Amino acid sequence: MEFALAALVGMFFATAVYLLLSKSVIRMLLGVGILGNAVNLLIFTAGRLTREVPPIVPEGGVQLVEPFANPLPQALILTAIVIGFALFTFLLVLGYRAYQELDADNTDTMRIAEPEHAPRPPLSY
Amino acid sequence: MAAPTTQLELPPAMIEVATAASDWVLILPVVLALMGAALLLMLRNGRGWQAGFALLTVVAIIGCEVELLRRTMELGPQTMTMGKWLPPFGISFTADVMSAGFALASALVAFVALLYAQADIAEREIKYGFYSLVLLLLAGVTGAFLTGDLFNLYVWFEVMLIASFGLMIMGGRKVQLDAALKYGFINFLATTFFLVALGYLYGLLGTLNMADIIRVAPDAPVGPMTAIAALLLLAFGTKAAAFPANAWLPASYHAPDAVVSALFGGLLTKVGAYALLRALVGLMPASRDIMDPVITGLAVATLIMAPLGALSQTNLRRAIGFMLIGGIGAVLAGLAMPSLRGIAGASIYAFSSILTIAALYFVAGLIERMTGEEDSRLMGGVYTASSPLSILFLILVFAMAGLPPFLGFWPKVLLIEAGLGDGSIILVIAIVLNSFLTTVAGSRLWAHIFWRAGREGEHSEQPNDRIKPLSRADKWWAMAPTALLVAVIVWFGLMPNPVIEAGRTAAADLLHTERYVASTGIEVQP
Numbered sequence: 001m002e003f004a005l006a007a008l009v010g011m012f013f014a015t016a017v018y019l020l021l022s023k024s025v026i027r028m029l030l031g032v033g034i035l036g037n038a039v040n041l042l043i044f045t046a047g048r049l050t051r052e053v054p055p056i057v058p059e060g061g062v063q064l065v066e067p068f069a070n071p072l073p074q075a076l077i078l079t080a081i082v083i084g085f086a087l088f089t090f091l092l093v094l095g096y097r098a099y100q101e102l103d104a105d106n107t108d109t110m111r112i113a114e115p116e117h118a119p120r121p122p123l124s125y
Numbered sequence: 126m127a128a129p130t131t132q133l134e135l136p137p138a139m140i141e142v143a144t145a146a147s148d149w150v151l152i153l154p155v156v157l158a159l160m161g162a163a164l165l166l167m168l169r170n171g172r173g174w175q176a177g178f179a180l181l182t183v184v185a186i187i188g189c190e191v192e193l194l195r196r197t198m199e200l201g202p203q204t205m206t207m208g209k210w211l212p213p214f215g216i217s218f219t220a221d222v223m224s225a226g227f228a229l230a231s232a233l234v235a236f237v238a239l240l241y242a243q244a245d246i247a248e249r250e251i252k253y254g255f256y257s258l259v260l261l262l263l264a265g266v267t268g269a270f271l272t273g274d275l276f277n278l279y280v281w282f283e284v285m286l287i288a289s290f291g292l293m294i295m296g297g298r299k300v301q302l303d304a305a306l307k308y309g310f311i312n313f314l315a316t317t318f319f320l321v322a323l324g325y326l327y328g329l330l331g332t333l334n335m336a337d338i339i340r341v342a343p344d345a346p347v348g349p350m351t352a353i354a355a356l357l358l359l360a361f362g363t364k365a366a367a368f369p370a371n372a373w374l375p376a377s378y379h380a381p382d383a384v385v386s387a388l389f390g391g392l393l394t395k396v397g398a399y400a401l402l403r404a405l406v407g408l409m410p411a412s413r414d415i416m417d418p419v420i421t422g423l424a425v426a427t428l429i430m431a432p433l434g435a436l437s438q439t440n441l442r443r444a445i446g447f448m449l450i451g452g453i454g455a456v457l458a459g460l461a462m463p464s465l466r467g468i469a470g471a472s473i474y475a476f477s478s479i480l481t482i483a484a485l486y487f488v489a490g491l492i493e494r495m496t497g498e499e500d501s502r503l504m505g506g507v508y509t510a511s512s513p514l515s516i517l518f519l520i521l522v523f524a525m526a527g528l529p530p531f532l533g534f535w536p537k538v539l540l541i542e543a544g545l546g547d548g549s550i551i552l553v554i555a556i557v558l559n560s561f562l563t564t565v566a567g568s569r570l571w572a573h574i575f576w577r578a579g580r581e582g583e584h585s586e587q588p589n590d591r592i593k594p595l596s597r598a599d600k601w602w603a604m605a606p607t608a609l610l611v612a613v614i615v616w617f618g619l620m621p622n623p624v625i626e627a628g629r630t631a632a633a634d635l636l637h638t639e640r641y642v643a644s645t646g647i648e649v650q651p
Contacts (some may be wrong), residue, residue, distance in 0.1 A: 027311075028310060032313060035317055039324065046327060076327070079280065080320060095300070097302060103339075107307075112303040113303040113376050115215060118439075120439075121438065
């Protein structure tokens with residue numbers, strides 16, 4: 001099972017990198033979305049895959065009974081999902097707004113902050 | 126139903142006494158900033174007192190951090206653990222001299238920025254939540270400095286990132302949207318790499334608490350640990366704008382208002398630098414030693430390429446962005462020489478760079494307001510309109526380059542001493558070359574902006590007739606606080622002993638982590 005998930009993580013990463021390397025903002029956004037999921041899956045897999053009981057203290061007991069599933073990776077992923085989702089949403093809106101304002105989806109044509117033909121450095125005093 | 130009568134036995138991993146009231150000083154800076162931001166957001170229509178309330182909050186934060194710094198200097202690293210679980214189960218905030226010092230410098234810069242904003246920020250930007258976002262940014266930065274848990278560090282990075290997005294596009298000019306898009310994507314990518322490293326680290330060590338990592342890292346297999354360290358170097362290096370991953374910084378930092386540029390330049394890259402020092406020197410020194418040639422290469426490249434970039438720029442704030450990257454090179458040089466002097470030099474340089482770069486952006490904002498231009502070729506003749514400004518600019522350029530008698534000089538002395546002691550002559554040469562090139566780039570900017578009479582070309586002999594002198598409000602709200610910040614830089618340059626001593630303590634705690642681990646209560650088996 002870990003093998004399958006590891007391969008899936010690899011595929012996600014490859015796809016995300018491919019999409020992020022393209023010049024179109026929409027594709028890059030898709031890449032960001034896939035990358036976030038790739039990382040979440042990676043944490044999940046790195047936290048070991050086990051089929052154990054949930055970590056709940058049984059009635060009358062004072063501590064967990066072994067073996068129990070590790071809740072920490074899931075807590076980490078939960079946080080990462082929330083944060084990744086917020087950032088993705090922001091980037092989506094930003095991309096849309098940039099498309100409206102700059103009339104460009106291609107990052108090659110977005111050269112306002114970094115002009116393509118930058119002026120030569122001052123040569124004279 | 127009867128209540129269970131059996132007395133629960135608390136496992137030994139729990140804290141049974143209440144946290145000492147004085148320990149709250151560790152977490153209060155972050156709590157104050159978050160609460161202040163939330164309150165300002167709720168009351169965003171009361172525009173009259175937003176600034177006053179934000180200033181009060183930052184003053185309280187500074188108070189807490191002064192006390193924290195005093196405690197860390199006297200008693201060593203301090204830890205506060207939340208949720209009654211002892212580390213590594215509970216989430217801790219751990220501060221040593223380095224984190225407390227950086228947090229204090231950041232809060233000082235935020236204080237000056239809030240004063241400066243009175244002259245720099247448009248009314249509608251206040252309505253969009255400028256003051257809340259500044260406090261949120263400060264919360265993220267302070268949290269990142271003070272936390273003792275790597276996953277927490279990731280969360281604070283994101284808090285900082287989302288606040289900086291808001292500040293970056295505030296105003297909504299086209300250039301800001303363009304800059305924010307690139308800034309957003311690359312920073313998201315960097316934090317994702319950090320998260321990948323965290324996933325592997327958890328899989329390998331089963332813990333993310335920094336003190337616990339120090340305990341178990343030496344037993345971990347070398348190969349995977351080095352891979353994780355390399356991922357962290359990539360992630361934090363991108364955040365700090367180290368050499369191959371630095372193109373985003375000069376492409377974006379000049380786009381927002383000057384006060385936002387100053388906050389970013391002062392605070393954000395230093396968090397990356399701090400995380401590099403903490404993770405690679407403090408947590409996994411063995412992996413750092415393996416990567417030493419790579420770090421040396423990156424340091425040399427950053428030190429030399431950055432001021433060359435500054436030389437090739439005509440846009441004033443973009444040129445300052447390149448100088449800022451050069452400063453990161455000095456921190457990397459310290460990272461490459463993990464001796465007491467090297468690390469002390471790197472941390473003092475980062476501390477001084479927080480103050481210097483922010484002040485330099487503040488001055489640049491004033492120059493841009495006077496001339497109405499961003500291009501240094503069109504600025505000429507500012508000296509006639511405001512001579513004090515020219516002095517501030519020159520002092521800051523010298524402090525940035527590391528010329529005496531300003532604060533930037535002492536860390537460079539320490540770094541060069543460390544390099545000579547280590548035998549890393551190539552780093553020494555790179556540091557000296559960086560100082561030289563930064564001086565050339567900065568003093569050329571100074572000559573063009575202040576010394577030359579008019580605009581470049583045929584008008585360079587005629588006085589520049591488009592310069593507006595600073596208004597009274599500008600002088601009081603913008604120039605006076607900036608001058609105060611510069612005065613701090615000069616003062617520490619003339620009386621460097623407290624800073625150097627703090628830097629040495631910080632470096633000692635980073636290199637010999639016993640006190641750091643002991644403060645969290647984790648026991649280390651000999």
